[in-house]
Amino acid sequence: QVQLVESGGGLVQAGGSLRLTCAASGPTVLFAMGWFRQAPGKEREFIATIDWTRTSTAYADSVKGRFTISRDNAKNTVYLQMNNLKPEDTAVYYCARRRSGMYTYQFEKSYEYWGQGTQVTVSS
Numbered sequence: 001q002v003q004l005v006e007s008g009g010g011l012v013q014a015g016g017s018l019r020l021t022c023a024a025s026g027p028t029v030l031f032a033m034g035w036f037r038q039a040p041g042k043e044r045e046f047i048a049t050i051d052w053t054r055t056s057t058a059y060a061d062s063v064k065g066r067f068t069i070s071r072d073n074a075k076n077t078v079y080l081q082m083n084n085l086k087p088e089d090t091a092v093y094y095c096a097r098r099r100s101g102m103y104t105y106q107f108e109k110s111y112e113y114w115g116q117g118t119q120v121t122v123s124s
Contacts, residue, residue, distance in 0.1 A: 002026035002113040004095050009118030012085055016122070020080040022095030022115060032098040033078045034111060035069060037091035037120075046106040048080060049098065058105055063089075085122045092117040 008020040022033070034049040048059045048069035057069055068081040078095055096111035104110050 002028060002097055004028075004097065004113055004115035006093060006095055006115045006118040009093060009120045011121045011123065014086055014122055014124050016085050017081070017083045018085065018120060020082065020093055020095075020118060020120075022078040022080075024076045024078070024097070028076055028078075028097050029073045031100065032102075032105065033069075033071060034096050034098055034105060035078075035080045035093060036096060036108065036111075037089075037093045038117075039088075039091040042091075044094070044108060046108075047093070049105040050078065060106075082120070085120075087122045087124045090120060090122050092119050 003025045005023045012018055030052050032051045035047040036044050037047055038044040046060055047063055050057045050069045050071055066084045071078045094117045095115045097113040098110055099112045102110040
């Protein structure tokens with residue numbers, strides 16, 4: 001069984017930074033991982049993904065150049081460094097483990113395990 005627990009969210013002013021952490025238990029080291037977010041009244045959207053070798057990453061255009069995804073396989077942990085935050089980044093952020101063999105990383109259905117989420121609020 002896989003459990004994912006996100007932390008690191010909070011309230012920050014526009015232009016500030018936060019680092020989200022996703023602590024995993026169970027088998028995740030050999031799987032690609034991703035971050036999604038869901039703002040009030042909106043659908044959950046893809047943010048970033050990283051493969052298990054840490055050599056391949058991908059980002060949504062809305063966060064490219066500001067967010068960085070990374071992972072520490074020894075600690076079974078995935079991170080999302082968020083810089084230059086904007087009010088439109090306000091959302092609940094979720095980490096997820098991608099299904100084996102799924103390469104369509106931007107779709108929710110490609111992921112099979114999800115955390116409970118952590119709230120990020122960016123004030124203007």
